[in-house]
Amino acid sequence: MQEKDSPVVGFVSLGCPKNLVDSEVMMGLLDRAGARLTSRPEEAEILVVNTCSFIDTAKQESVDTILEMARHKTSGSAKKLIVAGCLVERYRDEIRKNIPEVDAVVGTGELESILEAAGVAPAPAAAPSPFTILTSAQAQAISGIESRAGLESRSGTHKEFRAEGDRRERQGRFRRDEWAGAAHLLPTYLYDENTPRLLATPRASAYIKIAEGCDHPCTFCVIPNLRGKFRSRRFESVVAEARQLVARGVQEITLIGQDTTCYGEDLGLKDGLATLLDELARIEGLRWLRFLYAYPNRITGRLLETIAKHDNICKYLDVPLQHASPDVLKRMKRGAGAEIFLKTVEKVRAAVPGIALRTSFIVGFPGETERDIEILEQFVGAARFDWLGVFSYSDEEGSGAHSLEGKVARRTIEARKRRLMKLQQRISRRAKQEWVGREVTVLAEGESEETPLLWEGRTQLHAPEIDGKVYINDFGDLEKLQAGVFYRAEITEAHDYDVVVRVVGAA
Numbered sequence: 001m002q003e004k005d006s007p008v009v010g011f012v013s014l015g016c017p018k019n020l021v022d023s024e025v026m027m028g029l030l031d032r033a034g035a036r037l038t039s040r041p042e043e044a045e046i047l048v049v050n051t052c053s054f055i056d057t058a059k060q061e062s063v064d065t066i067l068e069m070a071r072h073k074t075s076g077s078a079k080k081l082i083v084a085g086c087l088v089e090r091y092r093d094e095i096r097k098n099i100p101e102v103d104a105v106v107g108t109g110e111l112e113s114i115l116e117a118a119g120v121a122p123a124p125a126a127a128p129s130p131f132t133i134l135t136s137a138q139a140q141a142i143s144g145i146e147s148r149a150g151l152e153s154r155s156g157t158h159k160e161f162r163a164e165g166d167r168r169e170r171q172g173r174f175r176r177d178e179w180a181g182a183a184h185l186l187p188t189y190l191y192d193e194n195t196p197r198l199l200a201t202p203r204a205s206a207y208i209k210i211a212e213g214c215d216h217p218c219t220f221c222v223i224p225n226l227r228g229k230f231r232s233r234r235f236e237s238v239v240a241e242a243r244q245l246v247a248r249g250v251q252e253i254t255l256i257g258q259d260t261t262c263y264g265e266d267l268g269l270k271d272g273l274a275t276l277l278d279e280l281a282r283i284e285g286l287r288w289l290r291f292l293y294a295y296p297n298r299i300t301g302r303l304l305e306t307i308a309k310h311d312n313i314c315k316y317l318d319v320p321l322q323h324a325s326p327d328v329l330k331r332m333k334r335g336a337g338a339e340i341f342l343k344t345v346e347k348v349r350a351a352v353p354g355i356a357l358r359t360s361f362i363v364g365f366p367g368e369t370e371r372d373i374e375i376l377e378q379f380v381g382a383a384r385f386d387w388l389g390v391f392s393y394s395d396e397e398g399s400g401a402h403s404l405e406g407k408v409a410r411r412t413i414e415a416r417k418r419r420l421m422k423l424q425q426r427i428s429r430r431a432k433q434e435w436v437g438r439e440v441t442v443l444a445e446g447e448s449e450e451t452p453l454l455w456e457g458r459t460q461l462h463a464p465e466i467d468g469k470v471y472i473n474d475f476g477d478l479e480k481l482q483a484g485v486f487y488r489a490e491i492t493e494a495h496d497y498d499v500v501v502r503v504v505g506a507a
């Protein structure tokens, strides 16, 4: 129950789904402490911007949003501005010094301090809240899961970190002393099934963060410095949260983490992600289950078998490869190359027929030559990904690549990006044409933002937010559709990336 004079808090969440889950946890904590959440910044007394600072454009968007929200302190009802997230981990002092409107900062490892920053008292731990994902009693009630998964000996014994992370720390992987104002303690925070969380996604879908941090050595990436060492959530905690979400009406769960395929390594689990998927797929009422961000050399036969085995595990794999030229991948400290990746792609398609493959690449990495781009183009042509993202290299201070020679000119980077996207456009157009006539299950999401005459939805081959669109232009015998409901539909038209469907009945 909220007090009449409880503060009204407005929240802006930027960046990736992992950051969104952090926002949902902070909103849950504020809600439980009695704050009232609003989506209208002009009526908020406290404004929170949860920032991203992965690459230059994300940093710029974060700063622009902070400045935009700061204006509500002079023209609106806002009295307090709080900045949270990755930008804080990196530029804590600069934010406070250069943007005086900011009243408090909250790093990624201190989400609970949002309460102190907002000036609201934490609610007693046992306070009832409709948004608490699971109470300890409920968690205990389902503890039978653990023994079914053969995890008795591991219950509650979370090893601090895996050896890989410790070794990489000794090698300087997580060093960030050169960042003025960064708190030098690495974040270690991890939410669990008892943490309150207020979902910001449409009712039928939710993300679950199954791990945090990353121990990989990729030289273009500062995420390990921002998010800390890799750590998995307890197996039973993830299952408990999934059960609770499904009980609340969620039908699609997307598992996320910096690298989901490492899940469980620090808990001593072999094939941890496959074991987890196997357990989650048994939850009654869960219609779609997927995971994002697979690391290429961790796609095991067992993982693929698990995807193929369960009808409710989406036939979808997102595996960011970053490049295909062995030379570039070596300098990225990722290894492998086009030949190995093509074998992986073949293995995946053979094990899970019809699977949609998504990847992303970085172009313009230091030292990238015309020949490297040709190798990448040939690979893209041969692999024929269903979905592909291309990012321009961003030279991040604190990353291993920052000190590398052979920086590629911005114009060249953008030209290479266009070249690759053009190639993918042709591949995608042809592939989407082959989808015409197929009958698929579509999750209706609501009226299209482009026109009220169309609805939008997704098939299991489309992850939330990132892939092409599914437009629904014919409701069949139905007078209207309902958002969050699954329908059977036929694909009637295909464009470069998007498809159009006609509803043929209930699913």
Ligand code: SF4
Binding pocket: 214, 215, 216, 217, 218, 221, 222, 223, 224, 258, 259, 295
């Ligand atoms: S796997 Fe590489 S790119 Fe991904 S978060 Fe870890 S270090 Fe960054």
